Amino acid sequence: MWPAGNDRFCEITHEFSKIALELDHLVIKMIFESYGVGKYYDSHLEPMSYLLRVLKHKAPKVKEPNLGFARHTDKSFITVLYQNQVKGLEVETKDGEWISLELSPSTFAVIAGDALVAWSNGRLHSPYHKVMMSGSEERYSLGLFxxxxxxxxxxEELGDDEHPLQFKSFDHLGLLRFFHTEEGQKSKSLIKSYCGIQPEKV
Known part of the structure; x- marks a missing residue:
């Protein structure tokens, strides 16, 4: 990354990764136990891999708010997100209203990804979110996916007569490949089109 290296940067990034990973595991364990399927927690983590992204959004050149990152859902199982003091993360509610997340410097945002929607048999929601930039400062954030x-x-425990199974077991990396296909891009619900038991028409 730098010809002479940057040990301090690497140390800080590594420490952040450990903290974010601990939070990731804690949240996953809480979710599994809350649905009475805690016995699957260890086997769930075994094939997991993680992507840490460092994101930078420049301050807008105009006074009006500027779109820094387009509306999207995450394709991960969950995402742990940390941003600096420059706000910008907005989340769309189920009613279609956009709300700005006011995060303190010691706060992480945990976002359910599309894969978690399928795993939970539709009980959990993967929200659309975006970044809107305003003001004169750059926004930095770190995301662990x-x-x-x-x-x-x-x-199987998440399906019953009241909640019939909506999704089939699926290849997570295959979901990422499907997202980049024409069918995936046109889909109104990527996860339903990919592994829904009754895929929606696109």
Whole structure:
């Protein structure tokens, strides 16, 4: 990254990764236990890999708010996000309203990804979110994304007469490949089109 290296940067990044990973594991464990499927927690983590991204959004050149990152859902299982003091993260509610997240410097945002929607049999929601930039300062954020290198199994315990299974077990990396296809780009719900038991028409 630099000809002479940057040990301090590497140390800080590594320490952040450890903190974010601990939070990731804690949240996953809480989710699994809350649905009564804690016995699958260890086997879920075994094939998991993680992507740490350092993101920079420049201050807008005009006074009006400027789109820094387009509306999207995450394709991960969950995402742990940290931003500096420059706000900009907005989340769309189920009613279509956009709200700005006011995060303190010691706060992380944990976002459910599309893969978690399928795993939870539709009980959890993967929200659309975007970055809107305003003011004169640049925004920096760090995101830790969890992906499985194998199949994500939908627990049978999450399906019953009241909640019939909506999704099949699926290849998580295959979801990423599907996203880049023409069908995936046109889909109104990527995860339903990819592994829904009754895929939506696109």
């Amino acid at each position: 969890q992906f499985s290198s194998g199949m994500i199994q939908i627990p």
